[in-house]
Amino acid sequence: MGVVYVLILGGILILYSSLLGFSLHQILYRDLDSRLRTKTQEIKDLLNAFIKNTSYSQIHSRLEAAGNQIILHQNLSYAASLQDTLQMKILNVLDQYELRRDYVILMDRRKEPITISNNIAPGLLSLLTAQAKNFPPGTKESLKDLNGEGKSLRAIIKQVPLRSGDHYFIQIATPLSYIQKTNRKLFSIILVLTPIVLILASSVGQWLAAGILKPVMAVAKTAEKITHEDLSARVRIQDVDLEMQSLVHAFNNMIERLEQAFKHISEFSSHVAHELKTPLAVIRGESEIALRKERRPAEYQEALEANLRETRRMIRVIEDMLLLARLDYDPRCLEFKTIDFSEFFEEICKQSKILAEGKEIQVDVQPLKEPVQLSADPLHLRRLFFNLIDNAIKFTPTGGRVRLLSELISSQQVSLSIADNGPGITPVDVPKIFDPFFHQDKPGAPSGNGLGLSIALSIAKAHGGDIQVKNLPEKGTAFTVTLPAV
């Protein structure tokens, strides 16, 4: 991965250098062109001073003379030729504008050379005049790169108008060596600097990344230590930088949740094993005992009855577990329809009274005055209330009392409370009462499979409702089911 990053960085550096080189090249060219224009202007000014007041017929010879004056001075030094002020002026211009290394040609209007600077070899002259021949008509100046005779040049041709209406041309060509040299220098600087920058950047990057990745490595190391057998490992939050703390915190929280989930699953499977193995232990034991010796038919019948009872118990546990799983993971299994709450409540009360008869428990009823409609699955809703009522009857002593109270909480909510006058729930057990397989640790507490209340809560939740449980100040417990009305 590191190599990829270095390659990407290298690519960026090359792109950057190319853009830099291109821009520099353009700037240098523009600069060169502008200097060529200035030089042309200066020569034009000098020549115009020379040919001032010259008649048309004399222009050619005056230009030749003037041109010679200027161009020939290219080889002169100040010491040898300080004869008059014009010469001084010419030399000044030549030096000031670095004209001595340039190639200068004056041409008449037919673009025939009038005079040429004496550093121009015949081969070069034809190269320069070729540009002049191609001078686009109607334009005032033309700038072009010229290559030939082992030279690379930038050349300008300028058309100079005369007062008489005639015109002549000035051509100046200057070597491109300066630009080429600068380009070469830049290229070699880039060539040397790029690998240095790459090496520096990758090592600094690696050093920085190692620092940043340290807490990530710590998280990875801890993650590797975590197995389903030991989820206790955590990353020490104080060992990491502030910005990584949230990551570590989230990671630790995730492990915490996983640990809780694993604990929950382990406890759940342990409960399942207990609920299924206990009846199996009885079935096995009863069968073994029955078969140990020859017995009377009544004894075999008793054993078979015991086995049947335990088989039913197992089937109920399995069915309850499946229902609970379906309610929790696929609540769409419910078939909702609109039902009349008062009718439903009446039916519940009637059946509760039948159930309570066996223990001579009195069932008090407080129906709802207002008509309320519910969207519910009546089959499951009945199961919810019978689980709660069955529970209430189980915990109410013989001859006790169970109350069924319905109440309209708001226009959107209705409640149904089932209150008993049993021993109540031990306060520490209240939060656990809806946990699957929870049994109250109380001597003489009636035993069930511990799934009834979990199923009741899941049905209530699937209906968009809830169940609250509280111990009553007088005695007993009240389960209050709230359901949304339509």
Place this chain on the structure above:
Amino acid sequence: MKILLVDDDRNIQKMYSGFLKDEGFEVYQALNAEASIQILRRKPVDLVLLDIKMPDVDGFFMRKIIHSINPKIKVIVASVYPVVEQKKRIAHADDYFDKSQGTELLLKTIAMTLQKSSSLPRERVL
């Protein structure tokens, strides 16, 4: 030999008491810790078959109580939980019996426990 069965499941109680009586043991039954302590105080029990998922008290503390009454009483912890899950809870018992493993094993476990010369040293027990 006198055996006390301590289990909150009446069906298990009924089954084991019938079986053990048939095998010649004198059997007492208790559904919870309180009842079992009362029996232990009054009857000379040799062995307690103790279910560790008792409603009113943990089997481990129950074993402590039993030994405070008579340290010579042997205790077999009975459960349907796998042994590995119960390692901690049965560490101080004389033996362990998985109720789903059948009556033959129960007899064998009882016989082996009663044969052991004495219970564990007291300091380990208490």
